[in-house]
Structure formats: structure tokens, C-alpha cells
Amino acid sequence: MKKLALSAFAFAAMTLGAVADPDPKDWDAVLADARGETVYWNAWGGSENINAYIEWAGAELKARHGISLVHVKLDDTANAVAKVVAEKAAGKNAGGSVDLIWINGENFASMKRQGLLLSPGWAEDLPNWAYVDVDNKPTIRTDFTIPVEGLESPWGMAKLVFFHDSARSEVAVLPTDARSLLEWAEANPGRFSYPQPPDFIGSSFLKQVLSELVEDRSVLLAPVDEARFDATVAPLFAYLDKLHPAMWRSGRAYPANYPAMKQLLADNELDIIFAFNPSEASSAIANGELPDTVRSFTFPGGTLANTHFVAIPYNAASAAGALVTANFLISPEAQARKQDPKVWGDPTVLAMDKLEPNDRARFEALDLGVATLKPDQLGPAIDEPHPSWMDRLEGEWKRRYGVAN
Amino acid sequence: MLTRFGPPAAILLLSGPILAGLAGTILPAVGYLPALGGETFSLDPLRQLAAAPGIGGSALLSLRAGLASAALSLCVVMLFVAAWAGTSAFSRIQHLISPLLSVPHAAAAFGFAFLIAPSGLVARLASPELTGWQRPPDLLIVNDPMGLSLIAGLVVKEIPFLLLVTLAALPQVPLDRTRQLAASLGYGRIAGFLYCLWPLVYRQIRLPVFAVIAFASSVVDVAVILGPSTPPTLAVRLIGWMNDPELSMRFLASAGALLQLAVTAAAILIWLALERFGAAVLRGFCMQGRRLRHDAVLRWLALGMMLASALAVFAGLAGLALWSVAGLWQFPETLPRSISLKTWVATAPRVVEPLATTLAAGLLSTAVALALTLLCLMREDETGARGRRAAALIYLPLIVPQAAFLFGLHLLFLLGGFGASLWALVFVHLVFVMPYVFLSLSDPWRAFDRRFEAIAAGLGKSRLETLWRVRLPMLARPVLTACAVGFAVSVGLYLPTVLIGAGRLTTITTEAVALASGGNRRVIGVYAFLQMLLPLAGFAVATLVPALLFRRFRAMRV
Numbered sequence: 001m002k003k004l005a006l007s008a009f010a011f012a013a014m015t016l017g018a019v020a021d022p023d024p025k026d027w028d029a030v031l032a033d034a035r036g037e038t039v040y041w042n043a044w045g046g047s048e049n050i051n052a053y054i055e056w057a058g059a060e061l062k063a064r065h066g067i068s069l070v071h072v073k074l075d076d077t078a079n080a081v082a083k084v085v086a087e088k089a090a091g092k093n094a095g096g097s098v099d100l101i102w103i104n105g106e107n108f109a110s111m112k113r114q115g116l117l118l119s120p121g122w123a124e125d126l127p128n129w130a131y132v133d134v135d136n137k138p139t140i141r142t143d144f145t146i147p148v149e150g151l152e153s154p155w156g157m158a159k160l161v162f163f164h165d166s167a168r169s170e171v172a173v174l175p176t177d178a179r180s181l182l183e184w185a186e187a188n189p190g191r192f193s194y195p196q197p198p199d200f201i202g203s204s205f206l207k208q209v210l211s212e213l214v215e216d217r218s219v220l221l222a223p224v225d226e227a228r229f230d231a232t233v234a235p236l237f238a239y240l241d242k243l244h245p246a247m248w249r250s251g252r253a254y255p256a257n258y259p260a261m262k263q264l265l266a267d268n269e270l271d272i273i274f275a276f277n278p279s280e281a282s283s284a285i286a287n288g289e290l291p292d293t294v295r296s297f298t299f300p301g302g303t304l305a306n307t308h309f310v311a312i313p314y315n316a317a318s319a320a321g322a323l324v325t326a327n328f329l330i331s332p333e334a335q336a337r338k339q340d341p342k343v344w345g346d347p348t349v350l351a352m353d354k355l356e357p358n359d360r361a362r363f364e365a366l367d368l369g370v371a372t373l374k375p376d377q378l379g380p381a382i383d384e385p386h387p388s389w390m391d392r393l394e395g396e397w398k399r400r401y402g403v404a405n
Numbered sequence: 406m407l408t409r410f411g412p413p414a415a416i417l418l419l420s421g422p423i424l425a426g427l428a429g430t431i432l433p434a435v436g437y438l439p440a441l442g443g444e445t446f447s448l449d450p451l452r453q454l455a456a457a458p459g460i461g462g463s464a465l466l467s468l469r470a471g472l473a474s475a476a477l478s479l480c481v482v483m484l485f486v487a488a489w490a491g492t493s494a495f496s497r498i499q500h501l502i503s504p505l506l507s508v509p510h511a512a513a514a515f516g517f518a519f520l521i522a523p524s525g526l527v528a529r530l531a532s533p534e535l536t537g538w539q540r541p542p543d544l545l546i547v548n549d550p551m552g553l554s555l556i557a558g559l560v561v562k563e564i565p566f567l568l569l570v571t572l573a574a575l576p577q578v579p580l581d582r583t584r585q586l587a588a589s590l591g592y593g594r595i596a597g598f599l600y601c602l603w604p605l606v607y608r609q610i611r612l613p614v615f616a617v618i619a620f621a622s623s624v625v626d627v628a629v630i631l632g633p634s635t636p637p638t639l640a641v642r643l644i645g646w647m648n649d650p651e652l653s654m655r656f657l658a659s660a661g662a663l664l665q666l667a668v669t670a671a672a673i674l675i676w677l678a679l680e681r682f683g684a685a686v687l688r689g690f691c692m693q694g695r696r697l698r699h700d701a702v703l704r705w706l707a708l709g710m711m712l713a714s715a716l717a718v719f720a721g722l723a724g725l726a727l728w729s730v731a732g733l734w735q736f737p738e739t740l741p742r743s744i745s746l747k748t749w750v751a752t753a754p755r756v757v758e759p760l761a762t763t764l765a766a767g768l769l770s771t772a773v774a775l776a777l778t779l780l781c782l783m784r785e786d787e788t789g790a791r792g793r794r795a796a797a798l799i800y801l802p803l804i805v806p807q808a809a810f811l812f813g814l815h816l817l818f819l820l821g822g823f824g825a826s827l828w829a830l831v832f833v834h835l836v837f838v839m840p841y842v843f844l845s846l847s848d849p850w851r852a853f854d855r856r857f858e859a860i861a862a863g864l865g866k867s868r869l870e871t872l873w874r875v876r877l878p879m880l881a882r883p884v885l886t887a888c889a890v891g892f893a894v895s896v897g898l899y900l901p902t903v904l905i906g907a908g909r910l911t912t913i914t915t916e917a918v919a920l921a922s923g924g925n926r927r928v929i930g931v932y933a934f935l936q937m938l939l940p941l942a943g944f945a946v947a948t949l950v951p952a953l954l955f956r957r958f959r960a961m962r963v
Contacts, residue, residue: 045919048928052751075919079648190543196634249545253634259925267524268540268736288732288743289927403459403636 021118022320024125024327030320035066037321041310042080043102045073046257049283053344056337061328067321072098076198077107084116084313096315100322104308105144106387108152111311118312118319121150126327129153131359133351139307140349144384145221152309153326156338156346158276159378160208160303163371167293169271177299178212182239184272185246191271193247195261196254196402198394201276206393208304210236211382220385224392233396244401251401266290276304278378279345282369286342294371298379305381307349332359341369408787411780415839418777419798422814422836423805429813430666433659438816443656450660457657459636464668466552466632467639471622471672474559476679479614481560481714482567484707486606487598488700491580498711499572505565505718507889507940509897511918512933514630516721517558518547519728519926524736526724532737541736548633555632559621561714567613568711573848574609578602595704596697599687615673616803622672623665623806626899626918639665640808640900647812647904659812666809673804722937729930748927756913756935763912763939765827766902767895770834771888774842778887781843782850783872799840807900815904825909833901842891849883879961881954885947893940913939 022030039061045051051071058069074080080101087096103111111117123129132154134140140154141147164174169188175181185192195202211217213235219225225232244251248270255261262284264270275281284290310329312322328334332355335348345368352360432438436447454460489495505513520526524541532538547554580602587597628638636642643665646658690697728734732743811833818829853876861871877884902915911919917932955961 048751048925051755055754073919082649248543250543252545252550253548256634263926264524266733266735269524269543288745288747289925291733291735399458401635403462 022323024122024323027127030323031065033320034318034324037318038068038070039099039318039321039325040070040072040097041100041102041322041325042072042074042077042083042098043100044075044077045071046075047259049287049344053338056343057325057328057334060334061325064328065321065324067318067324069325077101077103081107081111081116084111084315085114087315088114088116093315095317096313097317098313099316099318100325101311101313102155102308103152103311104306105384106390108143108148108309108311109146109387111313112146112151116314117151118314118316118322119151121148122312122323123148123150123153123326125150126153126323126330128327128330128332131332131350131354132330133349133354136351137307137349139305139381139384143307143309145386148309152311153330154307154349155310155329156277156308157305157349158308159278159298159305159347159381160204160274160276161278161280161296161298161373161378162272162274163265163281163290163294163296164272165265165268165291165293166295167291168268171295171297174297175272175299177301178209178239181272182243182246185243188271189246190248190250191269192243193249193251193255193261193264193270194274195257197397199257201258201261201274202254203390203394204276204304205274206236206240206397207385207389208382209239210389210393211304211385212299212301213239217382220389221383223386224388229392233393236393237396237400240397240401262289265294276306277346279339279341279347279368279372281371282341283343283345285369285371292370296371296373298373298377300379302380302382304384306384332356332362336362336366339363339368340366341372345369345372408780408784411777411782411784415777415781415843416798418835418839419801422833423801423810425817426810426812426814427666427805429815429817430659430662430809431813433656433813433816434663436656438656438659442653450656451663453657454660454664457642457661460639460642460661460664463636463639463642464664466636467622467665467668468672468675470552470555470559470624470628470632470638471618471669472675472679473556474563474621475614475618475676477556478560478563478567478617481564481707481710482571483599483603484595484703485568485711486571486575487595487603488704488707490575490598491584494708498708498715499568502565502568502711502715504941504944505562505715506569507893507944508562508718508722509893509914509936509940510562510624511626511630511897511899511914511921512725512936513562513718513721514558514627515917515921515929515933516723516725517561517717518554518630518721519724520717520721521554521557522547526720529737529739538737547631550633550635552632552638555628555638558627558631559624561717562627563617563621564711564714567610567617570610570613571606574606577609578605591696591698593697593700595700595707596690596695600691603687604684612800612804615676616800618672618676619669619804619806622669623808625808625903626914629918630921639668640806643808643812644900644903647815655816659816662809662812665806669806669809722933725930725933725937727930728926729928729934731927731930748931752928752931756916756931759911759913759916760935762827762830762906762910763896763914766830766834766910766912767892767939769827769831770838770895771842771891773831773835774839774891775846775884775888777839778843778846782847785851786855799843802836802840811901811904818905825906827910829905830902830910833905834895834898837898837901838891838894841894842887845890846883846887849880853880878954882947882951885950886944889940889943889947892943896936896939 022033024030041054043054054071058071061067061069080098083098084096132140137157143152173184175184194205197203197206210233211220214220214232219232255264258275261270261273265273266289278296281290281294281296285292285294310326312319316322330349332350335350338344338346339348348363352363433443434450436443436445436449523544523546528536528538528541583601584597587601592600623640625640625644628641632638632641639661643658643661646654646661727741729748730744730746731741732745734741814833857875857879858871861875866874897914899914899918902912906915913932913936917929917936920929920932
């Protein structure tokens with residue numbers, strides 16, 4: 001009976017939520033709305049430590065706000081976007097199956113363009129927005145050149161960094177840019193690879209190389225100009241044509257994603273790998289997946305940097321619950337836990353000087369690990385190209401290298 | 406009374422979903438699917454398929470994998486049976502191999518991949534002492550473009566299956582007498598068996614061989630783990646198209662499924678030609694009177710290959726178990742530096758839900774399959790007819806490539822609004838579980854001594870009571886074994902679960918294959934270990950319960 005009453009209540013809450021979009025300025029009403037809701041969070045599920053963190057967040061949300069968080073594990077975020085597209089096409093403008101999406105870059109751009117996001121912008125009205133470091137982290141308000149306008153809430157920071165095992169390779173000879181990486185690979189054949197695009201880390205490697213080799217980097221900040229596309233990307237593919245024969249398995253097979261690449265470093269198959277999370281290596285050392293001799297390095301000329309976010313579809317069935325979840329994710333407590341290499345090690349989006357002393361102490365207490373570079377050692381940031389580049393690069397890569405015979 | 410509905414229900418169950426599914430695949434493949442805007446027939450999906458880059462390579466790869474793995478595994482089984490059937494070594498190997506049948510394909514493939522990779526167990530055991538490798542060599546072994554490791558992975562898993570069906574056929578040929586006769590005429594063991602007995606045996610295992618070809622040419626999970634990725638096999642690409650959120654890709658996926666059907670059909674046709682060729686060669690040798698008496702090398706080779714294939718699976722599984730508790734384990738260390746239960750503890754909470762779905766789908770589908778099988782067999786007792794054609798029907802779900810009809814079925818479910826429910830999952834599992842339950846129970850059921858029933862009837866027991874108090878208890882062992890087989894099949898099902906579960910219902914198997922791409926060997930180890938443990942638990946129940954049940958009945962003990 002009690003269960004029945006509860007589910008009736010949940011149902012009422014759901015239908016109410018669908019009638020009027022919750023307003024984050026009236027936070028108490030949002031909290032009241034959110035209680036009892038089930039939030040379907042569509043997030044990439046390929047990494048165990050991230051999955052475990054999301055599980056922790058779900059338990060906290062249940063205990064504090066009575067929200068049930070369900071992690072819908074994706075192998076590609078585009079699938080969640082397409083789900084919303086399909087729902088819109090079918091006229092399902094309320095009660096959609098996706099409440100929250102872990103997102104950035106081209107997926108955000110495409111959802112924003114098609115009007116698939118909860119609007120008007122809500123992120124900057126969240127209570128915990130006060131702590132967010134908007135002054136020093138420009139990518140929080142500009143996602144892959146697209147203005148965010150509060151349509152997604154920041155979750156973590158990413159910067160392309162490289163890892164190597166100091167027990168095996170000399171620091172002095174490590175590459176310092178894409179060109180010297182090619183020379184290094186030719187001198188050490190079979191010891192470098194990148195995940196097979198369209199894996200997101202693999203595609204990012206293509207963008208890094210293109211950003212370094214392109215004559216005029218500002219071209220990349222605008223949408224792809226079809227007429228000049230071939231000429232613009234010619235240096236990248238000339239580079240890859242030279243790199244592939246010197247790569248792991250001579251470029252005839254690729255690791256599937258970052259975790260697969262990490263295993264290959266642990267197996268001594270690869271000497272240099274890279275990730276979008278500066279403390280990935282420390283985190284892997286803490287988990288016994290990599291030896292404690294692994295160290296990080298980056299390119300002095302700069303590497304790609306961006307922010308990853310969470311967004312709410314316009315037809316989310318549990319928008320209030322999704323808002324509470326987004327707000328919880330940028331709470332100092334959740335952010336500090338996320339930055340702990342033993343948990344995940346994903347850098348925070350918060351500004352230390354905006355925090356209360358006891359919250360700042362949480363961050364200061366973290367041991368970031370031997371393999372993590374300090375923020376001032378991470379080198380300059382290269383802006384992410386306009387989202388349209390990613391799509392075209394992936395298509396071109398597949399055409400050239402994805403089908404060998 | 407109820408029994409009358411048994412056979413029609415089974416026929417409907419086995420052929421209905423397949424025919425409906427095939428229709429649901431073929432119509433979109435020629436452009437007809439009103440729900441997605443395809444109102445008229447057109448060849449566009451097929452043209453789009455022909456234009457897909459590397460599609461020919463993918464199709465050839467599937468064809469090659471199907472034929473090569475069936476040919477190799479049949480050869481090993483044929484030579485081994487020919488050389489060793491009737492010896493004590495034979496029965497020992499038979500006991501060694503039997504449990505392998507219950508190991509799900511994906512778990513075996515993982516173990517095999519860990520074994521043969523350049524940084525795998527074999528290289529670790531031999532390095533650096535024998536090979537001089539301080540680090541793994543840069544060799545493309547797993548995921549090789551030729552699909553050799555895929556074929557090898559399929560062969561080690563198909564050998565136990567073909568061996569067991571051959572064992573079931575052997576009692577029906579006069580093995581000992583024929584062996585004596587052939588030997589007295591001076592024929593070698595292998596030649597004697599092949600000339601006199603193999604044609605009789607092969608006739609009975611033909612359908613299972615076709616099932617192996619169909620399975621190997623359309624398999625998804627093993628191909629994801631061991632097959633090439635640039636481009637992958639046809640079935641793997643189909644799954645990609647089917648899961649593509651762009652719904653218009655369903656047309657392309659359906660056209661691809663049609664191609665898959667054609668590839669499997671072509672593989673079976675080529676096999677029919679190979680059969681004739683093989684028969685002609687055998688006859689030719691026979692006519693020339695070749696006695697091939699000095700076949701010791703070949704005999705030991707057959708034994709060696711049989712043992713090697715079993716060893717590969719066992720060693721791979723042991724490696725998996727070791728990875729699941731390994732701390733840091735670098736090449737070329739033979740053993741991990743430390744052992745911890747960390748991965749198990751961290752994974753445990755996430756395993757609960759897939760485990761519950763696996764158990765629910767497995768137990769429910771097995772229970773329904775058992776009920777239907779019993780009804781069919783009881784009906785057979787009543788009418789006395791043993792339909793030969795029915796036997797072919799039983800193999801239908803095993804011979805039609807899964808992808809070809811599951812796509813259509815999935816689409817029908819979706820349109821009917823039954824997507825991703827446990828009942829839909831149980832229904833689809835049932836299609837695959839039912840044949841195995843029927844095949845494993847029918848022989849012991851038919852061999853039952855009916856005089857027990859006559860006595861029971863003479864004592865005034867009703868038919869139901871006779872069934873419940875006499876026949877079922879006496880057949881408890883085969884009934885439970887059939888259930889264990891059915892459960893093992895359900896646990897191992899990948900494609901049906903992925904398609905019908907649509908990401909909302911996950912089982913241990915789908916989770917394990919999804920994790921495969923991540924390359925986290927520790928977590929894969931945990932899932933693959935569980936995947937292997939579940940069927941074993943089923944077989945343990947099937948062994949222990951009758952032992953307990955019959956502990957006071959000497960004649961019922963094994």
C-alpha cells in the first residue's frame with residue numbers, strides 16, 4: 001500500500017514536472033519537484049572508475065534529495081542525442097527518456113542548433129554556480145567555439161597530456177610537438193598508437209595534429225569550408241601516412257579507446273600514450289593498473305584543452321531531478337571527490353579562491369599523485385576546433401584507413 | 406489432453422519468430438517500412454549496401470570464418486574419433502572435453518585472446534628465457550586482418566560441440582565389430598574407421614555441422630573480441646548499423662542482414678560441394694584399397710590437436726581468473742606481482758542487476774522450454790510417431806543466421822511496443838533454448854523402459870500420477886541435464902539479448918562483450934569468470950540433485 005502511494009506520488013510529480021519546466025531561481029520548488037524522481041543520466045560508460053563515481057553520486061542524491069539516478073551507459077554520446085532527435089520527430093515533447101547527458105563539443109553544438117536543450121539557460125542560476133571558475137577557465141562559457149549560454153553545466157576540465165614509463169624511455173628524448181612525435185615514432189617503431197576514430201580520444205589526436213600543422217589555426221575556429229577542406233587537412237593526412245607505418249601493428253589495428261591504450265602501456269607494448277585527463281596516470285597507478293614509474297609530459301607549444309558538461313534535453317521527464325543532479329555535481333564536495341586520483345582524478349571546474357576555507361581544505365588535502373603535472377606545468381591550451389571539423393575528420397579518416405581491403 | 410497442443414506450440418514457437426523475423430528483415434531491405442517513411446519498394450537500401458566501403462571484404466571474411474572453422478574443427482574431431490574411439494584414452498578425453506561445451510563463446514574467446522596476444526600468457530611463460538623478449542613483440546595476432554585468430558578461437562569452441570554430437574551418434578554404428586573386421590583385413594585404425602563408419606556417422610551429424618557453419622559465419626561476440634577491425638566481419642558491422650541512432654540506417658542494416666543470409670547460404674552450398682569432394686576422395690582411396698596401416702603419426706597428431714584445443718580453453722579461462730584478482734602484472738612477469746580482490750569488490754555492486762536479468766531470463770526460458778519439450782515428447786508417446794521432419798525444424802533457429810531474423814523480430818517488437826521487456830527477452834531466448842533442451846532430453850526420454858509405466862497403470866495410477874511419480878523421478882538426471890544445457894545456452898546468448906534488451910536489459914554476457922573494447926582485463930576477467938560460473942553451477946545442480954535424490958536407490962546411481 002505504502003509502495004502504491006509512493007509510486008502514485010512519483011507519478012504525480014512526473015506529470016507535474018512535465019507541465020511546467022522547473023525554474024532554478026526558485027530552488028526550493030525545484031528540490032520539492034525533484035523528490036521521488038528518477039533521473040536517466042546518459043553518460044559514456046567505458047571506464048570503471050567513472051562508473052563507480054556516478055554510482056556514488058547516485059547514492060548521495062538518493063540520501064539527500066530522494067532522487068534515483070540511473071546511469072544509462074553509452075559507448076557513444078551521439079546515441080543519446082539521436083534518441084532525443086527521434087523523440088522530437090515522433091512528437092514526444094514531454095516525458096522523454098533522457099534526463100541528463102554527459103556532453104560537450106559537437107554533440108552540444110548539434111543539440112543547441114536543433115533546439116533540443118532545456119532553455120532558457122539554467123546553469124548559471126544553479127546555487128553552486130557561485131563557485132565556478134568562469135574567470136580563469138574560458139572553456140566553461142565557450143564549448144568548442146560555441147557559446148554555452150547556460151544551456152549546459154560544467155562538470156570537469158580536460159587537457160591532452162602524454163604518459164610514458166620513466167623506467168623504459170628517457171625523458172630527454174621525449175617528443176615536444178607533433179613533428180618530433182613522428183621522428184620519435186620512426187626511431188621507435190611499433191611503440192606509439194592512438195585509439196581508432198571515431199573514438200573521442202582518437203579523434204582528439206587528429207585535431208591536435210591538425211591544429212599544430214595547419215597553416216592558419218584560425219580557420220579551424222570557423223565551420224568547415226568545404227571548398228578548402230582538402231587543402232586544409234592535407235598536412236594532417238600526409239603526417240598520418242608517414243606515422244602509420246611506424247605505429248603499433250604498423251597501423252593495421254588500433255586500440256579501441258583510452259583504457260585499451262592504458263593496458264598496452266602496462267603490457268610494455270606502447271611507450272607513449274595520451275589522455276584527456278591530466279591525473280589519469282596517477283589514478284591508474286593508485287589502482288595498480290600502471291607501474292609507479294609512469295610520468296606525464298605535455299607539448300610546450302600547447303595541447304588541446306576543453307571542458308565537459310552535463311545538459312538537459314528539452315523534453316526531459318525529470319528536469320527538476322536533473323537540475324538537482326547538475327547542481328550536486330558542481331558542489332565542492334562532489335568536485336573534490338572527483339579530483340581525487342584514487343576515485344577518478346578529473347580536474348575541478350571550481351575556483352579555489354571562491355570556496356569556503358573548509359571546502360578549499362578538501363582540495364588541498366588531495367594527493368594528486370607522482371604522475372600528475374602541476375597546473376602551471378600543463379603548458380598552453382590549444383582551443384578546440386569548431387565541432388564541424390570533428391565530424392569531417394572522422395569521416396575522412398574512416399574512408400582512408402578504416403577499410404583496409 | 407494438454408499434450409495435443411505440445412507439438413503445434415513448439416512448431417509455432419520455433420518457426421513463427423523466424424519467419425516473422427525474416428519478413429521483418431526482408432521488407433525493409435527492399436525499402437518497405439511505413440513506420441520509418443519507407444512506403445514503396447525500392448532497391449535503395451541494397452544500393453547503399455553495395456556502396457558501403459569494404460563491404461565485400463567484410464562478407465568474404467564472414468564466409469571464410471564460417472567455412473574454415475567448420476572444416477578445421479570437423480577434421481580434428483573426425484581424425485580423433487577415427488583414431489581413438491573405443492579406447493580408454495578416448496573416454497578420458499571425452500570427460501575432459503564435455504564441460505567445455507557449457508563455456509559461453511565470449512568467455513572462451515576472451516581467454517583465448519589473453520592466451521595468444523603478444524603480451525599474453527604464452528608469451529609471458531616463454532619470455533624472456535626462451536624468446537629473449539624483454540617486451541612484447543609488435544605482432545598482429547589478435548584482430549589480424551585475415552581473421553586467423555577469429556577462426557582459431559571458433560575452432561577451439563566448436564570442437565567440443567562436434568565431438569559431443571559425434572559421441573551421440575557413435576552408439577548407433579557397430580564400432581567394435583567393424584574395427585575388428587577392418588583390422589583383420591589389414592587396414593589402419595583411421596582408414597578402417599573412415600571407410601566403414603564415418604559415412605554413417607557423418608550422416609547423423611550433418612545438421613549440427615551446418616549449425617556450426619551458420620554460427621561461425623554470423624557470430625558477433627567472438628568476432629568483436631578476436632576478429633579484425635579494419636574492416637570487421639559483416640555481422641559486426643550489421644550490429645553497428647542496427648544500433649545506429651539514425652533510424653534510417655535500419656534500412657541499410659536490413660539489407661546487410663539479407664546479405665548475411667546470402668553469405669551463410671553460400672557457405673553451406675560451398676560446404677555441400679566440399680562434402681561431395683570429400684566423399685569422392687574417400688571413395689577413391691577405398692577403391693584403390695589403400696590400407697594406410699602406418700598412421701601412428703596421424704593418430705598422435707589428432708590426439709595432440711584435441712588436447713591442445715581443450716588446453717587452450719582451460720588455460721585461457723585460468724588466465725582470466727588470474728587477471729580478475731591481479732594487481733600490477735607487467736610483461737614478461739609470469740605471475741602478477743600482487744593478488745587482490747579489489748576488482749571483485751569494486752565490480753560486485755554493478756554485477757547484481759545484469760546477474761538478476763541473466764538468471765531470470767535463463768530460468769524462465771528453460772522452464773518454458775522444458776514444459777514444451779515434455780509436452781512434445783509425451784505427444785510422441787501417444788501417437789507413436791517420431792517425426793523426422795520435426796528434427797529438421799528443431800535445428801531451424803540454429804541454422805538460420807541469428808542476425809538475419811533477429812533484426813526483423815526486433816523491429817516487429819519495437820513497432821508492437823514490446824521493446825526491452827523481460828518477457829520479450831525470455832521469448833527470444835526460448836527460440837534458442839528450446840532446440841537444445843529438446844535435443845538433449847529426447848534420446849533418454851525415448852530410451853525409457855515403458856514397462857515401468859505399464860506397471861504403474863496396472864496398479865491403478867492415472868497418467869498424470871505415473872508421469873509425476875514414476876517417469877519424471879526416474880528421468881530426473883537427464884531432465885536436469887537438459888535444463889542445465891538450456892540454461893547454459895541462455896547465459897551465453899549475446900546477439901538476441903543485445904537486440905531485444907536494447908541496452909536497458911543487460912546480462913553478464915552483454916556486459917562482458919561491451920567491456921571487451923575497453924581492454925580492462927581485470928574487469929573482463931570478473932565478468933567472463935561469472936559467465937563461465939553460471940552454467941557450471943547449473944551442471945553442478947544437475948549432478949548433485951539426482952545424487953541426493955537417489956542416495957538410497959542403488960540401481961539409480963551412475
